Structure formats: structure tokens, C-alpha cells
Amino acid sequence: MEIWNFPACSFFSDHHTHTIMPSLLSGRILHFPKLSATSSSESYSSKQVKFPKKISQNSATSVRPADSGSPLRKTHKLNLEVSPHRAVSAVRLMRIEFGGAFADLLNEQGKGSGDNEMGYVERTLGFRTRDLDDRDLRLVTEVVGGTIRWRRYLDHLILSLCHDERTFRSMEPLLVQILRIGFYEITKLDMPPYAVVDESVRLAKVALRPGAGNLVNGILRKLAVLKESDSLPAVEVDGDDRQQARGLATLYSHPVWMVRRWTKYFGQDTAIKLMTWNNSYPSFSLRANTGKGLTGADLVSRLKMLKVPHEPSLYLDDFVRLKTGMQNVIQAGLLKEGFCAVQDESAGLVVSIVDPQPGENIIDCCAAPGGKTLFMASRLNGQGKLFAVDINEGRLRILRETAKLHQVIDVISTIHSDLRTFSTDKVVEWDKVLLDAPCSGLGVLSKRADLRWNRRLEDMEQLKHLQDELLDSASRLVKPGGVLIYSTCSIDPEENEERIEAFLLRHPEFYIDPVNKYVPENFVTNRGFYMSNPVKHELDGAFAARLHESPDRLLSQVGHSKPYMQQFSLQAIIIRYSNH
Ligand SMILES: C[S@@+](CC[C@H](N)C(=O)[O-])C[C@H]1O[C@@H](n2cnc3c(N)ncnc32)[C@H](O)[C@@H]1O
Structure with missing residues (x-):
């Protein structure tokens, strides 16, 4: 299994993630999980996605050798007329939009669906193409990432070139993906329009029906003409705040609520720069x-x-x-x-703020898949102990496997638990407590191309509530005089500064330890917090606050002490909770 150490990321959505079940894929009519909010409200929608009949007779050109793949592959036909990057991209986009698969550009060996990708293509389209070479792979990565990022803008163009809105809304999902890919290649990649038209028409005909090919032909040809005469349909950005936000959301392809939120907090110029960053190819x-x-x-x-x-x-x-x-x-x-x-440097700098020292006992409260845990472990130089807690067992398993691979497993113990339950056991206290909280991930939108479409404004309220609960839980684990570090990969003040201000009101025993000592000055905010800003630093967005607990807390907080404190030794914790 390929083990990945992902850049810092938000995984609040983990609990809502859907993946396509192979058994579902074999049917002609697929019931996908709930569509993302955006696809239903801002784009076409369908709960039942119909896939084409298996390969059309005239499109098969040869049969794959019997020994070259799964039994499924053997029975199906190879189509050499359809460009592999286009077929694979269309299927990947379907999986991402309807199956909840992530569009991390680095995911699963950079192939999006692992070694079985052609199996998915075959089951979805009814035929397979030749395997991807390196050039195709790069193109698929570029096309899939770009098409997702630019989805709202591309839909605006497609809609403008359709006869009427109904035509667009009633298109099969696969047809929409084929059009989006073509529009992206022509408008954003400057690929030769007529080659794109030809290839897209062929895919639509073979994968769907001849009529679909004609429709693609008509719309893409119109686009090619407009592109050549430099007269693509314009996007108006004027009117009141709401209308401007809608215009910007279309022009820079983001949800309207994000544009409104960023304009409110950072001003319109910065909001535009942020969206431009999110749309650029990630480094x-x-x-x-x-x-x-x-x-x-x-x-x-x-x-x-x-x-x-x-x-x-x-x-x-x-x-x-x-x-x-x-x-x-x-x-x-x-x-x-x-x-x-x-690992993004913005995440590495959070570890600098924790400043792990050999011999310390540190607990990482939301640790999986372990990006920060592993970096912290490497800084312990084999001395000290790092406890990695997470509610998600699968992701903890990845953490353990990566820790073995990185040869830092000796200092790590994993604990599969909800932090809120774990902390009420009042088991022991730690020198340093890191809470890398589940968050919206609004700081990592350039790397997580699909995330912007999966986040809803309503999520933000739930997240804030969870972050408060987890902060309270994490604070119970800090020894008197110890340190609590709260971090997110979000740039949203409501998940960052506001959570800390609210926490300090609830916990006057903590005070802010400005991060100047740990990170360069240009990352330090007026309040002494760490903030990595994509627009300013050209890194992912991230936030951290370093809080100290007053050493005399137990004296000052009669009745608020930790009754069972230190009733277990660290060794007992390892035995009681660890699963390795
Ligand atoms: C931002 S990610 C952590 C990323 C990780 N620190 C890294 O650097 O790779 C947040 C993690 O919080 C975990 N989580 C969410 N709710 C939790 C809870 N109640 N208790 C423990 N872990 C939780 C999620 O499973 C997820 O792995």
C-alpha cells in the first residue's frame, strides 16, 4: 500500500465522505450519495445517474490480451479512438462529484484511483482506453484539478451557449463533465480548439449516444469561434454587495458565501487575490x-x-x-x-511553535494521518513520548504505518478515542498538548481542488461548536505550567482568533504566549498568534495560538481541579489505550 503523508488538511468532512462501491458501479443505474450542496443548487442535479450502454459496436477496435488485468478487463473491449486522458478525466470527475472521492492532486499514487483506475473507466463508460503514459497522467491531473476549480465559471459559459437553461439542467452528468473538460481545455489551457472539439464529440458519442456527440459539437464549436474572436461571454461584477459577490464568485469560480465572507473579513482586493491563489497550480x-x-x-x-x-x-x-x-x-x-x-511549510511552522524537546511528553489530540505527529516525533530524537489521539481508526492506522516507515514509531503511542471522552477520564497531564482541530480547510483550497464545493456555510457553525468542545477537552490534559497549542489549516477568523478569545474567557487560567520566539516575525499577528496567509506568504493558510497554563492553576481554582489527576502513569496510559 502506498503511504502518504498529506499536507495539513481539514477532515471534518471525513465523517460524511462517500466512496463509490464497486457493486454500485456494475449496474446501469447508479444511486450515488447525496450531491454536494453546490451541485444541486448551483449546477445541474440528479440523484439517479444513468450510464451509457456498454461499448457501442463500431467503437471497439481490439480486444485486450487475456492476461493483462482483472477478469472484468478481459471481457471488455479496448477503444483506441477515444483519448485516454479525456475518458479518465471524465470518470474521475464523476467520482469526485458524485462519489465524494477527493481530488487531492497527490492522492493515490497521483493516479486518482490507484491501479484500478482503468477498471473504473471501463465500468463507467463501458469500454477502456489504452493505459495512460506519463504525459497523459500529467494532463489528467491538470484537467481534473482545473475543471473542478473552474466549475462554476465553466458552467456559466456552457449555460450561456446553450439554447436555454433547461437544456443545460437536463443534461446527463457525464455529458456535463465532457463539456466542462472541453471548455476548460479551450479557455484555460489554450489547447487547439478543433482538436478538443473532435475528441470530445468522439467521447460523447461512444460513451453516451450520437445525439450527445452532436450537442457537444454544436456547443464547443460556438465556444471555439468566440475564443478565436476573443469574445467569450462576460461576467458582470457590479450592483450591490450581494450582486458583486455573485459576479466575483462566477468569475473566480468559488461559492458565493465564501466570497461574501472573505470580502467581509479581508476586503474585496484580498478576497480576489485569495481566489486567484486557490485557482493556481499548487506547489x-x-x-x-x-x-x-x-x-x-x-x-x-x-x-x-x-x-x-x-x-x-x-x-x-x-x-x-x-x-x-x-x-x-x-x-x-x-x-x-x-x-x-x-508537508507544507505552513504545517511545519506549527510544529516549530510546539517546539518539541527531547524528553518531553507531548499529546497530539487530533493527530491522524500524522503529518505533524511524525515531524514532532523526529524532533524528539528518540527521547520522550508522543501520544497520538484520533477518532478515526483508519487514519490512525496510516499514522502508525508511516511512523514505522519513518523509523519514529518508538516514541509514538496511538490512542483511538474521541478526545472528548478521553479527556474526561482525566488520566494524566502532558507537558505540551497540540490540538490540530478539525476545520473548514479554507486555507488549503489550492491543494484540495474540490473542497470549496463541499463546504457549506452551515458547516462553519457546527465546526465552531466542535472546536470549542475540543479546546475544552484538550485543556484538561495540560499540566500546570504546561502549554496548549491550538492550530487549524483555515484562514477564517471565526475558527481561529475568535475560538481562542472565547476559550480564554472560559479559561482564565490560560494566557497567550506570543509565537515570536518560534516563527519568523512576518507570520506573527498583533495578538501574538501565528498566521500563514496564502496571499502574503505563498503557502497554505494556517493558524496557531500558543497558550500557557498558569503554574498556580490548582491553587487558584479550588473546586475546578482535576480529581483523578495522575492516578495513572504514562505507562499505564499506554497499556490502557494504545492499540499497538
Ligand atoms: C486537521 S485533521 C488532523 C491533521 C493532523 N494533525 C496532521 O497533521 O496530519 C483533524 C483530525 O481530527 C480528527 N477528529 C475529529 N473529531 C475528533 C474527536 N472528537 N476526537 C479526536 N479526533 C477527532 C479527525 O479524524 C482528523 O483526523
Whole structure:
């Protein structure tokens, strides 16, 4: 199994994630889980997605050799007339939009669906294409990420070129994906329009029906003409605040509520810059695995050997930034062999704020899949103990496996528990407590292309409530005089500063420890918090507050003490809770 160390991310949605079940895919009529809010309200919608009949007779050109895949593959036909990147992209987009699969550009070996991707293509379209080569793979990554990001804008263009709104709303989902891909390639990738038209028509005909091909032909040709004469349908950004937000939301392809929220908090200019950042191709950072005795210099020489362009991090030793070449890093096995991890510097800086020291006992309260845990563990140099709590067992398993791979498992104990329950046991106190809280992830939208469409305004209220509860729980685990670090990968003040202000009102025994000592000054806010801002720092957005608990808390808080405190030793905790 490929083990990934994801960039810092929000996974509130984990509990709502749906994946396509293979058994569902084999039927002609598929019942997908609930559509995302945006797809139902801002785009076409359908709960029953009809897929085309299996391969049309005239499109099959050869039969795949019998020994080259699963039994399913053997029985089906290969279509060499359809461009593989287009077929795979369309199916991936269907999975992401209706199946809840994430569009992380790095997910699952960079192929989106792992080795079985052609199986999905075949079951969805009724035929398979030739396998993807490296160029196709890069194109699929680009097309899928871009088409998701630009979905609202692309739908605006498609709608403008349809006869009427009903035509658009009643299109089959697969037809919409084929059109979106074509529109994206022509308008954003500047691909030769007539090649795009031809390929898209062919896919629509073979995968759907001849009429669908004609429709694609008509609409894409109109687009090609408009593109050539530089007269694409305009997006109006005027009127009152609400109308302007709608216009900007279409022009920069984001949900309206996000535009309104960012305009309110940061002003329109910054909101536009933020959306532009979210729409750009993400860059990635790698962290050399010092747990294995490797250094940033070792990583740099491997990257040089691979001819992967890179630059050292401005802020963190042992981190390097890549703009391109991630595929080479993957193929060379650097991640698989635990040589390095993918970690954004904005997440690395949160670990700098925790400032783990050898010999300390640290608890990471929402730890999985372990990006920060592993980095902290490597800083303990084999001395001390790190407890990793998470409610999600599957993700904790990934954490354990990665910790073994990175050779830092000796200092880590995993605890599968809801933090709220775990903390009421009042088991023991820790020197440092990190709460990397579930959050909206609004700081990582450039990497998580689909996230903007899966978040709803209503989620924000639920998240804030959960964050308050988890902060209260985490605070119970801090020893007198100890440190509590709260972090998110969000830029939203309501999930960040406001949560801390509310916490301090509930817990006057804590005070803010300004982060100046731990991170460069340009990341420090007026209140002494850490804030990485994509517009300012060209990193993912992230936030952290470092809070100290007053050493005389127990004296000052009669009746609010921790009755069962220290009744267990750390060793007993390991035995009682750990699952490895
Ligand atoms: C932002 S992610 C953590 C990312 C992780 N710190 C890293 O750097 O890789 C939030 C995590 O909180 C976990 N979580 C959510 N609710 C929880 C709860 N009540 N108790 C414990 N963990 C919870 C989720 O399963 C998720 O893994």
C-alpha cells in the first residue's frame, strides 16, 4: 500500500465522505450519495445517474490480451479512438462529484484511483482506453484539478451557449463533465480548439449516444469561434454587495458565501487575490526525514539526481519547495521508502511553535494521518513520548504505518478515542498538548481542488461548536505550567482568533504566549498568534495560538481541579489505550 503523508488538511468532512462501491458501479443505474450542496443548487442535479450502454459496436477496435488485468478487463473491449486522458478525466470527475472521492492532486499514487483506475473507466463508460503514459497522467491531473476549480465559471459559459437553461439542467452528468473538460481545455489551457472539439464529440458519442456527440459539437464549436474572436461571454461584477459577490464568485469560480465572507473579513482586493491563489497550480513542499538520520542536504542531492527543480524553504531547515516534478519524486520512490514526507511549510511552522524537546511528553489530540505527529516525533530524537489521539481508526492506522516507515514509531503511542471522552477520564497531564482541530480547510483550497464545493456555510457553525468542545477537552490534559497549542489549516477568523478569545474567557487560567520566539516575525499577528496567509506568504493558510497554563492553576481554582489527576502513569496510559 502506498503511504502518504498529506499536507495539513481539514477532515471534518471525513465523517460524511462517500466512496463509490464497486457493486454500485456494475449496474446501469447508479444511486450515488447525496450531491454536494453546490451541485444541486448551483449546477445541474440528479440523484439517479444513468450510464451509457456498454461499448457501442463500431467503437471497439481490439480486444485486450487475456492476461493483462482483472477478469472484468478481459471481457471488455479496448477503444483506441477515444483519448485516454479525456475518458479518465471524465470518470474521475464523476467520482469526485458524485462519489465524494477527493481530488487531492497527490492522492493515490497521483493516479486518482490507484491501479484500478482503468477498471473504473471501463465500468463507467463501458469500454477502456489504452493505459495512460506519463504525459497523459500529467494532463489528467491538470484537467481534473482545473475543471473542478473552474466549475462554476465553466458552467456559466456552457449555460450561456446553450439554447436555454433547461437544456443545460437536463443534461446527463457525464455529458456535463465532457463539456466542462472541453471548455476548460479551450479557455484555460489554450489547447487547439478543433482538436478538443473532435475528441470530445468522439467521447460523447461512444460513451453516451450520437445525439450527445452532436450537442457537444454544436456547443464547443460556438465556444471555439468566440475564443478565436476573443469574445467569450462576460461576467458582470457590479450592483450591490450581494450582486458583486455573485459576479466575483462566477468569475473566480468559488461559492458565493465564501466570497461574501472573505470580502467581509479581508476586503474585496484580498478576497480576489485569495481566489486567484486557490485557482493556481499548487506547489508542494517536502520534508527530509530526519527521523531516519537524513538531512535537507540529502534531500537536495536526491532531487538534483532526479533533475527535479526545487528551492530550499525560506523558513524551515530540512524543507524544500517544488513547483513541478512531484510525479518524478513519486516514481523514484522517495515517499514510499520514507526518505521524505509531503508537508507544507505552513504545517511545519506549527510544529516549530510546539517546539518539541527531547524528553518531553507531548499529546497530539487530533493527530491522524500524522503529518505533524511524525515531524514532532523526529524532533524528539528518540527521547520522550508522543501520544497520538484520533477518532478515526483508519487514519490512525496510516499514522502508525508511516511512523514505522519513518523509523519514529518508538516514541509514538496511538490512542483511538474521541478526545472528548478521553479527556474526561482525566488520566494524566502532558507537558505540551497540540490540538490540530478539525476545520473548514479554507486555507488549503489550492491543494484540495474540490473542497470549496463541499463546504457549506452551515458547516462553519457546527465546526465552531466542535472546536470549542475540543479546546475544552484538550485543556484538561495540560499540566500546570504546561502549554496548549491550538492550530487549524483555515484562514477564517471565526475558527481561529475568535475560538481562542472565547476559550480564554472560559479559561482564565490560560494566557497567550506570543509565537515570536518560534516563527519568523512576518507570520506573527498583533495578538501574538501565528498566521500563514496564502496571499502574503505563498503557502497554505494556517493558524496557531500558543497558550500557557498558569503554574498556580490548582491553587487558584479550588473546586475546578482535576480529581483523578495522575492516578495513572504514562505507562499505564499506554497499556490502557494504545492499540499497538
Ligand atoms: C486537521 S485533521 C488532523 C491533521 C493532523 N494533525 C496532521 O497533521 O496530519 C483533524 C483530525 O481530527 C480528527 N477528529 C475529529 N473529531 C475528533 C474527536 N472528537 N476526537 C479526536 N479526533 C477527532 C479527525 O479524524 C482528523 O483526523
